[in-house]
Amino acid sequence: MSAQTVAAEARPGTTRTVTAAAPSTSMRIRTALRPLLDNRALRTHFGTVTGTAILALLLWRLGTGVFLDGLARIDVPVLLAAVGTGVVTTVFSAWRWQLVARGLRLRLPIGPAVADYYRALFLNAALPGGVLGDVHRAVRHGQSAGDLGRGVRAVVLERVAGQVALTVVGSVVLLSLPSPVRDDARDFAPLAALAAAGALAVYLAVRMNRAPSDQRGGALSRTLAEARRGLLSRANWPGVTLSSAVVLAGHLSMFVVAARVAGSSAGVSALLPIAVLALVAMGLPLNVGGFGPREGVTAWAFAAAGLGASTGLATAVVYGVLSFAASLPGLAVLVVRWYGALRAKPGQFVDSATAPSPEVSRVKYAAKDSVRLASRCFPFSADPREGRPMTPDSV
Known part of the structure; x- marks a missing residue:
């Protein structure tokens, strides 16, 4: 019997001899990596570690001179242009959030919405992961409105609207203009369409054969109903579409400016x-503060388009700095509210913009009130007295 036998039978009256098989290579790798995989701190900071590794790889391959050269090209007029673009994109993003919140029967005046959105942008840029600011504004708004679940879902739907706009416009751009992925995307498009059709067919079959008492189906129906009210209702979809288009146009224009600052003379197309x-x-x-995959993808795309990986890295670095500059008003919001929290007495609210008024209650809107408020689609049409203001907060 070979040495790889797990157990060898002995003659009657003797003991059983057990020979352990030699561990395979994959088993040895899993055993070596188990302490890392079980490390809770590593799992928590996986995004930060990955972003840092990407940046380290890029700097190792392309050198630190590209990074420093991109930073040296930024001047005051460019920073002011970035801040101005950020004002436009932030106001329209806050308006989109307001529309979605009102579709979910949550009160959100435009003034606090803009301030909280700026704060979220700054936290996204300053903290690892890039999403902690959105989580913060979702929880704060849900707590102030008296419905944490709806507050979180309002932010999720608002972000989904932006991603849908990026997906639609991006698909058109990538398939119509010369790009590093156009040929591969055209070959992959039929397969993707078939997969989407199959998934839709499976979903419809499950939905048609679902039992009436299916709780999961009921939760899905409620989620879809909220998405329709927040994004696709007659009162909301024009404003959501317009705001998403303006925000996306602002980001694209800032990227073009960053490419020009980095020294690229390529056309806009x-x-x-x-x-x-x-x-x-x-x-x-x-x-890490927005840096990581963006730099890697931009460097690869510039190289694939024949524009130079170094120029791509410099463009991504400049874009990151401009985006951070555009979020700096959020730091002012944090400082003002932190200072107000220090001066406020226990139990008091920070400022008049977030202090509750006697006529505001946690009762949900009546039907006529929600229709009246949702009918307003201009970003500056909200009256702060109509909504329940945010609670004060300090970070």
């Missing part, structure tokens, strides 16, 4: 597909 890929990479929670 060549830069837009790369900008779309960079924005998609920014959505991955694997970054």
